[in-house]
Amino acid sequence: MNLLELLPKLLDGLTVSALMWALTLLIGYPLGLLLSLVQRTPSKAFSAIVFVVVELGRGAPVLVVLYLVYFGLPNVGVLLPAIPAAVIAFAITTAAYSSEIFRGALSSIPRGQLEAARVLGFSPAQQVVSILLPQALRVALPALIGFAITVFQGTALAYAISVPELLGRAYNEANISFRYVEVLAVAGAVYLVVSLVGTWVADRIERRMNKAFART
Amino acid sequence: MAAPLISVDHVDLSYGAKAVVRDVSLDVARGEVVCIIGPSGAGKSSLLRCMNLLAPVSSGRVLFDGLEVSPKAGEGRIDQRQLARRMGMVFQHFELFPHLTIRANLTLPQERILGRGKAEARERADALLERVGILAQAEQYPATCSGGQQQRAAIARALAMDPEAILFDEPTSALDPEYGAEVLAVMKSLAAEGITMVVVTHEMGFAREVADRVVVMDAGQIIEQGTSQQVFESPSHPVTQRFLRAVLRG
């Protein structure tokens, strides 16, 4: 088997990886934002809960969280197929990590901005939606893109629960052809390309943002 | 004599254990321009901020048009939202919203808070931008404007709410002198129009020329007040004398 025959098979795997990646971000990032906003409320109980969730989500290895969701949930009657289980596990971890990104971004917006909004008559909710979030999200964007790359690389772990993603397909093909080095090298190269392109995009975006929205 | 528009009544303000404003009383009449001057750390900005609920008062009250300024609305009280429609503020660091164009900085509050329609808000915004001399920058983002342009935009933003009074917190302290001059010129024209203004400033020239009344603060208290002539030409309090000597020398 040569490269031309291999690529379409890896492409199938890549599609699954990409699908998991997109779903993870779609669920994980809003969840992370929610966690960081809850942390800003004066309620100590909520802050404590968020703290625990975030520390667990960041402190536990992703693989362990994955096993916990896929093998553990059936014990309480929730039987999930591999891909949804993987997405849930990755999303939990993503929410935990991204809540720290959002937290830093939110607190980087000077208090003066919110004071100006208050004085103009914006309600607290309006302050968050119209003044705080638009600025904070722009600040957080480079870090979020960077982390999104990490998330994509993390999808490789789904191999452990037999998801037919990129690494899994590559390993399969390698087992059939015994060309381990070549096949795995190609798979690695795909991850590398994604990482390099993603980093380049993040750099460009960060640079453009610095130009347009620099604070005086 | 008509009732004062803003009335600070025996107000104390502390940050933690530190008393920043101590038993201060001050009345501002409608249409009056009051300049608050004094050494750094005297509590000038804090006093200003307790007038619009930005700084919480530990004892005493603040009244606006006879209504008690209070976080909660109610009979005889006025809360932040209601106050916003009648009194505006200009900050030392402008605090324009950097993610909005200059024009949008003016139209957004009008649309969201005052409920004006898009066309009306835009008309009003453009008229004000023209008035402060920056209509040409309307579509630009604050970061691409000079400090003077930004502060004039901030003044226009406050005016867009049609306030009866505007508080100025060291409006020119963050500006190069040339830009400061253009902002002071705008403020001068506002004063001539009869808007009630309370200005914390280090610009003695402005205070001298424009203020109806000058209030001198030191260590959290008002040590002296009077017309600009009284305070600048014959200050009675030793701290005022020392302060003016140091400030006017340079």
Place this chain on the structure above:
Amino acid sequence: MVDILLALVQGIGVTIGVTGLAIVIGLALGAPIAALRLSSNRVLSFVAGAIVNVVRGVPAIVWLFFVFYGLGSSLVRFDPFTTAVLTLGVFAAAQFAEAYRGGLLSVPRGQTEAARVLGFGRVHVFTLVQLPQALLAAIPAGATVAIGLLKESAVVSIIGVMDITGRASAAALRSSDDILIYSLAAVLYIALSIPVALLSRGVHGVLERRVHAR
């Protein structure tokens, strides 16, 4: 629950071993790589940069597979533990190299200039002025790398290393208490990261006092 804990605890030594050895390799290997990246020789710095980007651009688990199944079947046959240590060690080196580089870049140029003007030679400038400040700045990033490695080490269980996760998987096969097993495993990892965080904060504090006389 106690018997589950006992089963997992046996894996702690392996986890610490893999992580610790990888950190040692990473710290040692990362320094010259960082030095090369900051070298004035364009070719050297580009190559070093490429190495860092390539190593970091591929997930650790893919590297593990590549070395264990790929190189492992044709070139040299290492056992899972050794493969894990070597692979994670190189992975760590790339990340530590970035931490070192960040630390060195953060030393204000004025510091170096002042030292040169005072007459210090290149070597002294490096050891007396740049290195202490660079290390100080690099410690937080380095701690993040170390803790990250601890968590990343869980993947070595996939190639058969009986670390905490490996033990957990084995225990889960025999029982139906998966939630408890994996939760305990997670808690163990978190617990192991605490000394690392505390140690780094302690070292950072000591260094800060000496470097900045705070």
